[in-house]
Amino acid sequence: MNSADVCILIPTLNEAATIGQLIKDFKQEGFSNILVIDGNSKDGTGQIAKAEGAKVVMQTGKGKGQAMIQAFGLIESPYVIMVDGDGTYLAQEAHSILKPVLEGHADHVIGNRLEKYSQGAFTRLNLVGNHLINMFFDIAYGVKLKDILSGYRAFTLESVKELELNKTGFEIETEISVECILKRQKVEEVPITYLPRSEKGSTKLNPVKDGFRIGSTIYKLAKLHNPMFYFGIIGFILIITGLFTGTFIVVEWFRGTDHIPLTILTTLLIIFGLQMFIFGTLSDFILTLHRQTVRLIMEQNKQKK
Ligand SMILES: Nc1nc2c(ncn2[C@@H]2O[C@H](COP(=O)(O)OP(=O)(O)O)[C@@H](O)[C@H]2O)c(=O)[nH]1
Numbered sequence: 001m002n003s004a005d006v007c008i009l010i011p012t013l014n015e016a017a018t019i020g021q022l023i024k025d026f027k028q029e030g031f032s033n034i035l036v037i038d039g040n041s042k043d044g045t046g047q048i049a050k051a052e053g054a055k056v057v058m059q060t061g062k063g064k065g066q067a068m069i070q071a072f073g074l075i076e077s078p079y080v081i082m083v084d085g086d087g088t089y090l091a092q093e094a095h096s097i098l099k100p101v102l103e104g105h106a107d108h109v110i111g112n113r114l115e116k117y118s119q120g121a122f123t124r125l126n127l128v129g130n131h132l133i134n135m136f137f138d139i140a141y142g143v144k145l146k147d148i149l150s151g152y153r154a155f156t157l158e159s160v161k162e163l164e165l166n167k168t169g170f171e172i173e174t175e176i177s178v179e180c181i182l183k184r185q186k187v188e189e190v191p192i193t194y195l196p197r198s199e200k201g202s203t204k205l206n207p208v209k210d211g212f213r214i215g216s217t218i219y220k221l222a223k224l225h226n227p228m229f230y231f232g233i234i235g236f237i238l239i240i241t242g243l244f245t246g247t248f249i250v251v252e253w254f255r256g257t258d259h260i261p262l263t264i265l266t267t268l269l270i271i272f273g274l275q276m277f278i279f280g281t282l283s284d285f286i287l288t289l290h291r292q293t294v295r296l297i298m299e300q301n302k303q304k305k
């Protein structure tokens with residue numbers, strides 16, 4: 001492999017404190033094909049990157065996701081590494097992250113931060129949030145990935161071009177992970193180092209707001225992949241609430257008090273809840289049939305070739 005075959009893609013927004021050194025580090029490791037997609041930084045990030053010899057493109061919209069989607073459209077190198085510009089990832093580890101892709105047994109590699117992160121790299125809230133989100137992802141997609149939100153990843157060009165991405169903000173890593181699973185790509189994880197952010201640059205991620213958006217992205221995207229999960233959650237909540245109010249009504253009834261409006265509400269909650277499970281079952285059924293059809297078409301296409 002020629003090292004120019006690997007495009008190092010770095011999204012940046014006001015990362016002047018770290019971008020220069022990061023580009024130097026990647027060059028040191030032999031990677032010269034570096035693309036910085038900049039969100040119109042006000043601190044000279046773009047100029048520094050250019051001076052270090054990176055190709056700098058200004059993003060046309062807003063958000064890390066929009067920047068990645070724009071950049072993915074520009075890349076033509078057969079291999080792609082994406083890495084944050086905040087100096088929290090090590091250029092030396094590019095080789096190990098790239099290895100499964102180069103050897104051909106992975107289409108996409110995620111650098112797993114959650115095994116050997118440095119002290120202070122994650123706040124407690126961040127760590128708990130990450131674990132919860134990975135767990136939720138596992139329940140929704142039935143795939144055990146350890147770190148779906150990692151910002152250090154490797155791809156083949158085919159993998160990148162196959163992804164259908166729409167999310168403009170910090171949901172982009174989630175969407176990439178989901179898309180890779182939906183497109184049945186081979187995904188592997190490699191443990192990487194994760195360093196604390198430099199004190200000079202601050203994170204653009206809001207743990208509560210973005211955490212919520214990420215969770216809701218996992219949930220919404222699951223509608224097509226695992227409808228039973230999608231509808232089941234709503235059904236589950238409705239039925240649990242119904243059982244709760246129902247128990248109250250029965251206890252009160254034994255004591256001689258009737259709650260007519262609450263009784264009606266309980267009935268509705270349970271009926272709607274059960275209906276959600278029926279929707280889920282039907283959608284699951286449709287999805288299974290659809291998958292069988294797709295498989296048949298694929299097999300026939302293969303035979304024709
Ligand atoms: N081009 C671009 N890059 C962004 C934007 N927001 C964040 N980034 C970059 O995306 C990377 C990850 O962002 P960061 O704030 O470190 O998020 P965290 O690592 O999840 O805390 C960094 O290199 C940021 O500079 C944006 O709106 N546009």
Ligand SMILES: [Mg+2]
Nearest residue numbers: 084086088197
């Ligand atoms: Mg960061």
